[in-house]
Amino acid sequence: MTTDASTQAPSELVSTGKASEALDTRFEAPRSAAPKVRDPRRPDRRTNFELYAWLFMRLSGLLLIVLVLGHLFIQMVVDGGVQKINFSFVAGRWSSPFWQTWDLLMLWLAQVHGTLGLRTIINDYAERNVTRSWLKALLYTSSVFTLLLGTLVIFTFDPNI
Amino acid sequence: MDITLKIRRFDPENDTEPHWEAYGVTVLPTDRVLDALHKVKWEVDGSLTFRRSCAHGVCGSDAMRINGRNRLACKTLIKDVNPDKPITVEAIKGLPLQKDLVVDMEPFFDAYRDVMPFLITRGNEPTRERLQSSKDRERFDDTTKCILCAACTTSCPVYWVDGQYFGPAAIVNAHRFIFDSRDEGAQQRLEILNEREGVWRCRTTFNCTEACPRGIEITKAIQEVKRALLTRAV
Ligand code: FES
Numbered sequence: 001m002t003t004d005a006s007t008q009a010p011s012e013l014v015s016t017g018k019a020s021e022a023l024d025t026r027f028e029a030p031r032s033a034a035p036k037v038r039d040p041r042r043p044d045r046r047t048n049f050e051l052y053a054w055l056f057m058r059l060s061g062l063l064l065i066v067l068v069l070g071h072l073f074i075q076m077v078v079d080g081g082v083q084k085i086n087f088s089f090v091a092g093r094w095s096s097p098f099w100q101t102w103d104l105l106m107l108w109l110a111q112v113h114g115t116l117g118l119r120t121i122i123n124d125y126a127e128r129n130v131t132r133s134w135l136k137a138l139l140y141t142s143s144v145f146t147l148l149l150g151t152l153v154i155f156t157f158d159p160n161i
Numbered sequence: 162m163d164i165t166l167k168i169r170r171f172d173p174e175n176d177t178e179p180h181w182e183a184y185g186v187t188v189l190p191t192d193r194v195l196d197a198l199h200k201v202k203w204e205v206d207g208s209l210t211f212r213r214s215c216a217h218g219v220c221g222s223d224a225m226r227i228n229g230r231n232r233l234a235c236k237t238l239i240k241d242v243n244p245d246k247p248i249t250v251e252a253i254k255g256l257p258l259q260k261d262l263v264v265d266m267e268p269f270f271d272a273y274r275d276v277m278p279f280l281i282t283r284g285n286e287p288t289r290e291r292l293q294s295s296k297d298r299e300r301f302d303d304t305t306k307c308i309l310c311a312a313c314t315t316s317c318p319v320y321w322v323d324g325q326y327f328g329p330a331a332i333v334n335a336h337r338f339i340f341d342s343r344d345e346g347a348q349q350r351l352e353i354l355n356e357r358e359g360v361w362r363c364r365t366t367f368n369c370t371e372a373c374p375r376g377i378e379i380t381k382a383i384q385e386v387k388r389a390l391l392t393r394a395v
Contacts, residue, residue, distance in 0.1 A: 048394050051390055053361070124319065
């Protein structure tokens with residue numbers, strides 16, 4: 001065997017001449033040279049945010065079943081159908097604190113539930129970090145806007161305009 | 162019987178994209194897909210590359226996508242994968258493809274290492290073994306069966322996104338220690354799995370449970386880790 005550097009044998013297999021050393025096969029286990037794909041900069045945040053988000057999705061979902069189906073049932077069946085809904089109907093409804101609370105709860109739960117759901121979808125489908133942050137920025141801005149506007153209307157609705 | 166194997170080949174030195182190639186081989190219905198692959202490699206095309214070691218479902222090196230589902234080639238009988246039609250064989254998804262059916266497993270093992278899959282204890286070592294009742298042993302028996310073949314993790318759509326999610330296999334192996342009465346590192350491990358890429362990304366699609374060649378109830382194990390986190394926090 002030659003020790004010429006131009007041979008194609010991997011360096012760890014090239015004999016150095018002495019029999020004792022040639023038997024010494026301390027070469028590295030074949031490890032892949034591919035770059036680490038898991039992101040080493042994963043933030044080491046010790047928060048329960050993901051836990052509470054997960055829990056919120058389940059609980060708000062359960063509440064929304066009652067609130068939304070109840071809402072639909074009352075509007076469509078008990079209160080006499082969709083053709084009765086007009087400005088004065090809404091005005092009469094929001095003069096009662098009960099319906100204000102119901103609608104407010106429905107608005108907040110549905111909006112936050114939907115926002116968290118879309119956040120999950122963005123995390124799953126947007127591949128590049130930049131796309132991801134832009135989409136999420138858009139999502140959060142629009143949902144905060146809708147939330148505030150909706151809340152404002154429920155509380156300051158003036159039936160006399 | 163004569164069957165057709167459609168194998169997704171990729172040679173990093175010559176190809177830019179993987180491509181499908183069909184091979185006709187003669188096998189018995191009770192042969193395994195691994196035997197068919199051997200026939201191709203030994204008799205048709207010696208350049209076909211795949212991993213296998215034990216050939217008996219123990220080492221976990223030959224997980225591959227057979228007819229679109231992750232399985233061990235050495236545990237899948239030809240007669241069970243509809244041999245009347247061509248049987249498709251490709252590398253598992255979500256890990257970097259290196260050649261033919263071989264993928265780079267390092268990201269998978271990185272996630273595995275991150276959950277610290279070893280016994281963590283405090284205090285003095287007992288002079289003899291650490292005793293455990295059979296009931297305590299039973300608690301995590303299911304998750305001790307994992308052979309780290311990556312069939313579950315590479316069947317998980319959340320893992321396919323960007324490979325940052327810990328993946329079912331890492332969670333299964335964390336579960337194996339979290340619920341071990343002799344282990345004292347449960348809090349650390351739970352903390353790690355509480356992260357953004359931890360158990361909360363699980364969407365309970367059950368792909369992992371379906372893919373597991375050892376029949377581990379993986380989704381259940383993940384849910385048990387979630388429950389442990391929940392009862393800890395609220
Ligand atoms: S070759 Fe060992 S598990 Fe299939």
